[in-house]
Amino acid sequence: MKPTLRQIINRLLDHYGPRHWWPADTPFEVMVGAILTQNTAWTNVEKAIGNLKSRGLLDPQGLADASNQEIVELIRPAGYFNQKAKKLKIMVGWLLNTCGGDIEKLKKRDPEELRKEVLGLWGIGPETADSILCYAVGLPIFVVDAYTIRVLSRHGLVAPDASYDVVQALTHQELPLDNSYLNEAHALFVAVGKEFCKRKNPICAQCPLKEYISL
């Protein structure tokens, strides 16, 4: 039997309970984490974030003033450090320029225009942009990631190679456009994805969604 999106999320919420995402102390830390976690295990991101924190660089002006070399050394554990240092510099430059580093002010902007602007920054694609808008700014936007597509495709709701925009359009059509709900929904996909829906294991005997599997 093919479940609906709402059924999947209800089942996951039932199983995991509220996730309290994103794992960060401040909205700015969310933004930094969103860049550092690109194609990277979160455990490695934590080390990099810890390094930045202990150096007192986890604020917009601090990062803007730091040398590229220093940032590279601190974020080395997160991988892709040359690219990511550049991305962080571009992101904080934009942030300081557009709102003086005060992320609260971004809430007053037109959401669609803001998303386009963030997407226009080098190094920020759809998932990173939406992570920032959902978890740092607090907008009602669903974040699509590899886990989301993997889980949904294994239950026949989207194609395995479905595009980001197609999957997001589906979620925005089927789900309440509410920040708390969409925040929770994405976090639940990550929870079940990490535990049961890795690339290789096709079937998950202990998965809370196993009752729906019919493929």
Next chain:
DNA sequence: GCCCAGGTGGGTA
């Protein structure tokens, strides 16, 4: 030693 992880941008046909 090999595969994978909460992607993105650039190059080529």
Next chain:
DNA sequence: TACCCACATGGG
């Protein structure tokens, strides 16, 4: 548009 590749560390 549709592939292909570089980017890089750390854990299983």
